[in-house]
Amino acid sequence: MSPPVTPKIAFGGDYNPEQWPDHVWDQDYRLFDAARFDTVTLGVFDWALIQPALDVYDFTLLDRIVERAAAEGRAICLATGTGAHPAWLARAYPEVTRTDFEGRRHRFGQRHNSCPSSPVFRRLSAELARRMARRYGGHPAVIAWHIGNEYGGACYCELCAAGFRQWLRERYGSLEALNAAWYTTFWAHTFGDWDEIEPPSALTEHWRGPDHTAFQGITLDYRRFMSDAMLANFRDEKAAIRETCPDVPVTTNFMGLYQPIDYHRWAPHLDFASWDNYPPDDTARVRMALAHDLMRGLKDGQPFWVMEQTPSTTASRDVNPLKRPGVMRLWSWQAVAHGADAVLFFQLRASRGACEKYHGAVIGHAGRGDTRVFREVAQLGAEFARLGGTVLGARTPARVALLFDWDSWWAVEMTDGLSRLVRYQQVVQAYYTALWDAGVDVDVVPVTAGLDGYDVVVAPLLHMVKGDLAQRLEEVAARGGSVVTTFLSGRVDEDDNAFLTDVPGPLGPLTGVRVDEWDARGPDFVNPVRLRDTGPDSGSQIEPEIEPEIEVESRLFFEIVIPAGAETVGTYTADFYAGTPAVTRNAFGAGHGWYVAAGLDQRGVSWVVRRVLDHHGIELRYPDVQDLETAVRVTPAGDRILFLLNHRNEAIEVTAERDGVELFTKSRVRAGEPVKIEACGVLLVQEDM
Ligand SMILES: [Zn+2]
Known part of the structure; x- marks a missing residue:
């Protein structure tokens, strides 16, 4: 509907x-x-x-x-x-x-x-x-x-405990499968009866709050269950409405x-x-x-x-x-x-x-x-x-997808032994910011989404790799696309159990690296990373604003990577792993799998993302104009509407890139001529077909 x-x-x-x-x-x-x-x-x-x-x-x-x-x-x-x-x-x-x-x-x-x-x-x-x-x-x-x-x-009552047990029966079918998924041989947790299972709470598996659990598998399943339990409430009401409406x-x-x-x-x-x-x-x-x-x-x-x-x-x-x-x-x-x-x-x-x-x-x-x-x-x-109805129903024509995954978000932030300072949203936002700054339309999609329409797929902190995702990402690269993923990706399966392979697990063939070990440090510790690309795109195609070589900072998480086919694009410059890869690019089919092994600062993330966008010739809209946001919607009739949003407290003037009509004033906009957007201002330009 x-x-x-x-x-x-x-x-x-x-x-x-x-x-x-x-x-x-x-x-x-x-x-x-x-x-x-x-x-x-x-x-x-x-x-x-x-x-x-x-x-x-x-x-x-x-x-x-x-x-x-x-x-x-x-x-x-x-x-x-x-x-x-x-x-x-x-x-x-x-x-x-x-x-x-x-x-x-x-x-x-x-x-x-x-x-x-x-x-x-x-x-x-x-x-x-x-x-x-x-x-x-x-x-x-x-x-x-x-x-x-x-x-x-969330709720942790006896009714929810019973609901959880029923949800688990449906998910796993047998206690044997559940015990395997939750890895219950650890700490004498093997369950012999469904009624022995308790909701994970401060009284059971948790100690310092909802993100500190002895059994990630149990806590993950409880979050999935609770999300589904509330969804059932929504569906109850929707079904009741649908009886007569x-x-x-x-x-x-x-x-x-x-x-x-x-x-x-x-x-x-x-x-x-x-x-x-x-x-x-x-x-x-x-x-x-x-x-x-x-x-x-x-x-x-x-x-x-x-x-x-x-x-x-x-x-x-x-x-x-x-x-x-x-x-x-x-x-x-x-x-x-x-x-x-x-x-x-x-x-x-x-x-x-x-x-x-x-x-x-x-x-x-x-x-x-x-x-x-x-x-x-x-x-x-x-x-x-x-x-009026000009933009109603209009769609966003994105060539770039960013994968967002609640399971990875939950898992990476409740896991001991990594870093409690690495936050899923912050890492995702750093990659999104690079795209936003570049003036590129992005679809933020689930890991189950069809990826056929995208030239670039960015998958920050893809901690959990489920189903056929790795294969579908390989298909993106194989047909000439680029996949960008980062540290802490490809670590666990759907049950939050580690892959019994080199890290990054099923992403290994695509990224052409293996993560040998990793180091996590406090926020003040910096390992500078030198980014330098001498690959096939260096030279004429690179936009002049992308510097061919820069030094940026990395923080919080540092994976020590051994290339297994990938070329090195960035290297750590300090500590015992100085000179080893911090950013790599692997040729895969007609495309590439990028791996960013460290928590790069925004400048570093943006440098990587810009090179990828440039490789695909994706149009950047005013990438050097700070505080100017752009977006495009294409109406059901095929009209292209460009939004220019000035987040600055003073006017911004840019040069129009296409002919069109500004929809508030109905004035003509001509390519190559200046366009002024007032402080906090907005322009909608319907571009000529
Ligand atoms: Zn309850």
Whole structure:
């Protein structure tokens, strides 16, 4: 099923009129008109209002809320309301609350508070969704279903333990297979009965928290199980909706680079992807771009929704920096540039009490429409209205894929004996940053994705190599492509057991190296690496900005590599392994397998990535212009839209590379002539065919 059909980029956000008397609704809708909001997300936390007791469902208030929104001409993204359960439910059925990592059974409180394995929760949450769908599923204003809210966390109760055991039976079939996968001969762990298996927690396998486990295999499987258990909750509700509402697309709001839930396991069950974009501060532009691309990659490049973002500040952090003038607009367009077809806020009106009363809102406590934040929101609304449906459904034409894998993320960060300082996201982001700086469109995809369409596949920290992945990466190189992987790759199989071969395991033939040993050091220890390429591409094809030889720093992790066919592109310059390879390139078929054996600094990572891009003649857009982000979307009609986003506080002027029309001003852009992008500015250029 496709994403919701809208006439333009959907604009609006989470709206909670149930917190307010009617005269405030009147004021709100006047302001929504001024901001050109066309979409409201309703009912995200309405369970206790709709079902005040076990046998009582009361839709009176929600009926009025829905009817008012529809009468005002808004499209509705309707939540099932199950992101927080009512107090009476926890009192009547204490097993619906969660048991935490330390083994404490929680009582009623907070939100996202339901045990995913609780039969009572599963039955009543599905029943609520069923009744919502029966009542509102045929309403013409309802264009999308929003199930639950920000699924996450974990539960360690007896019901989850039983669910885990059942999940394990289905996965392994026999205790013999399970014991082999978990390597239980170690530390007398051989299991003789399924009921002996405990969830890995502070009371069992863990000591310093969720990342410190005696048995990685058990902890990995529990994370997979917990992700699947919450997915089952989502699927319960989706199935209940589908009984009477077959045609309205369903989503839930993800959280981007969120570790506990494997969004790739969820993606097939969503009709469209959506996510909540709450960067920690105003330096997060590359991280946001990566997260947008990850979300776009969930549904094979299909456009996604930004379900939530703040117009101004967040509330949950120790420090909640304000978005400076122009930044909310810039970041909204960044989302669209990376594939969003909706830009929605949390929240439209600030709640009066509780922990989010100071969370940024389009309308503050005083109800004014003459604030800076409101004016900027309204300006953005006018721009979306002017753009109309131009970019809807447009795709990103990427020749580069970056592999992202929750299993590798989980495994590499819970493993003893490597380095607790090497963080999966940071390494992935360094490689993504190199691509972002180069102005190259990237698909961030799961390791199971088809790789046929890509010239370059970047696979940082590919710690776990599953299924036929190594073979598919070899095929990329064999047909002339380049694969780039790094230290700590090719170490373990799907069960987190080491390959009984040289490192990097099944990536050995492709990379043409063997890792003999490795060293991990604290953040202050530096081994300089000299990068020098004398290969077939050196010389005329190399862009002048790529220096043929540079010295960079490497930190944290240093693999000592013995070439087994690969040529050396970078060497360590210090310590007992000075002069040995730190970066290699292996000819494989018509292409190459690169191996970066050390934690290179950004300059080093970018140097490697640039050489690879250059080898394939991939167009770099303004690679030397700091703070200028570019992206391209190609519309269903075949129009190419270039986004230019200026993250600097002053104007940037560049030379246009193609003829086209700037879509805000309708002015002509001519190749070779200057184009100016104002501070925090955005240009959309529809390039001539
Ligand atoms: Zn539980």
